[in-house]
Each structure stands twice: as C-alpha cells, then as structure tokens.
Amino acid sequence: MIFNAIQFAADAHAGQYxxxxxxxxxxxxxxxxxxxxxxxxDEETIAAGILHDVVEDTPVTLEMVEQHFGKRVARLVAGASEQDKITDKHLPEPDWKVRKQRTLHHLEQESDLSVLMISCADKLDNARAILHDYREKGEELWSRFKAGKDEQKWYYSSLAGVLVKRGNEHGNPLLKMALELETTVNQIFLS
Known part of the structure; x- marks a missing residue:
C-alpha cells in the first residue's frame, strides 16, 4: 500500500514544486x-500521510483515494485536509486566516490520533523547510506565501501550541513530534 501511495502521489503531484x-x-x-x-x-496512516495533499492540490478526489486505498485512508486524508479545499473545488476559497482558524479548531477539537500524527508530520516538514529557506533567504522568504511573516508566526505558533496540547493528551510519539515542531517554530520566529 505504501509503495502504491508513493506512485499515486508522484503521478498526482507531477510538475508541482x-x-x-x-x-x-x-x-x-x-x-x-x-x-x-x-x-x-500503521500502513494506512503512512499511506494517508503520503496522500495528504492530493485532494487539496490536484484534481484527485476523495472518492478516487477511497477507490484505490479504502475508506480509512480516504477518511484520514480528509481529516488532514482543509475542508474548504476538498468539499467543492469550484467555489472560491475563504480568506487565508479563516481557513487556518478552521484547521486549528479541527486539530484541537475533532481530530483522532492518526489525523494528528499526519498533520503534525506535515507541519513539521513545512516548518523545517521554512527554517532552512529562512536561513538562506532571510526576510525575502515571506514574499512567497499568501500571508506574511506575522500571520505565519501566528499560525505556526498556534499549530505548535495545539499539537503540544494534543500530544500531552496522547503521549509519545505525537508529543515528541509536536515538541520538535514547537522548537523549529521558535527557531524560525524568535531568532
């Protein structure tokens, strides 16, 4: 299943950077x-982690994910996705901050452990990439995002706080990843 998910995601994200x-x-x-x-x-959580952006960022639908990988993987992909980006791709997206507030609420109130693991691994990789690029590019880095440095600081600090809180509820390995996310976010924004 994992290797099929890698191939599926590679095909779906072909040409994207x-x-x-x-x-x-x-x-x-x-x-x-x-x-x-x-x-x-487990294998289904890992497969969903590989596929976590295919519905948000490509023409792939949740139905296609379910057809290829089953109901649980599709449910996990949906849980790790911004709902506004997967329900009707033809409608305009809500404001960036509204979408991020919904994500935070979902992680804090509704997500199960597998979705939290996927989301934390996703945000941790994003934060690592931002830290690397920030060290290389400095302040000009923020121009590549829809929201600027202050908004990104609010979002990533809030994410780290929510995920550490949920990590305290569930223990390791979520807590370990959430604490690494918090450290990485602090390195980005407090340096």
Whole structure:
C-alpha cells in the first residue's frame, strides 16, 4: 500500500514544486512518510500521510483515494485536509486566516490520533523547510506565501501550541513530534 501511495502521489503531484524552489513537490509527502514510518505508524496512516495533499492540490478526489486505498485512508486524508479545499473545488476559497482558524479548531477539537500524527508530520516538514529557506533567504522568504511573516508566526505558533496540547493528551510519539515542531517554530520566529 505504501509503495502504491508513493506512485499515486508522484503521478498526482507531477510538475508541482515546493513554493519558491526547484524542489519537486513529491519530496514533501515522502518526508511526511519518513517521519510517520520513524514514529511506528500503521500502513494506512503512512499511506494517508503520503496522500495528504492530493485532494487539496490536484484534481484527485476523495472518492478516487477511497477507490484505490479504502475508506480509512480516504477518511484520514480528509481529516488532514482543509475542508474548504476538498468539499467543492469550484467555489472560491475563504480568506487565508479563516481557513487556518478552521484547521486549528479541527486539530484541537475533532481530530483522532492518526489525523494528528499526519498533520503534525506535515507541519513539521513545512516548518523545517521554512527554517532552512529562512536561513538562506532571510526576510525575502515571506514574499512567497499568501500571508506574511506575522500571520505565519501566528499560525505556526498556534499549530505548535495545539499539537503540544494534543500530544500531552496522547503521549509519545505525537508529543515528541509536536515538541520538535514547537522548537523549529521558535527557531524560525524568535531568532
């Protein structure tokens, strides 16, 4: 299932790159997969981690994910996705901050442990990439995002807080990842 998910995601994300870089986008889901494997997650959670952006960022639908990988993987992908981006792709997206507030609420109130693991691995890889690029590019980095540095600081600090809180509820390995996310976020914004 994991290797099928890698191929499926590679095909879906073909031609996409990480924001402002020449790095093929597939590197991000593969990094999420690596983190989930290292934390001992089950095969369906790992597959959903690989597929976590296919419904948000490509023409792939949740129905297609379910057809190829089953109901649980589709449910996990949906749980780790921004709902506004997967329910009706033809409607305009709500405001960036509204979407992020909904994500925070979902993680804090509704997400199960597998969704929290996927989301934390996703945000941790994003934060690592931001930290790397910030050290290379400095303040100009923020121009590649829809929201600027202050908004990104609010979002990532809030994410770290919610995920550490949920990590305290569930213990390791979620807590370990959430604390690493918090440390990485602090390195980005408090340096």
């Amino acid at each position: 990480r924001k402002g870089t020449n790095i093929p986008y597939i590197s991000h889901p593969v990094n999420v997969m690596k983190t989930l494997c290292q934390q001992g997650c």
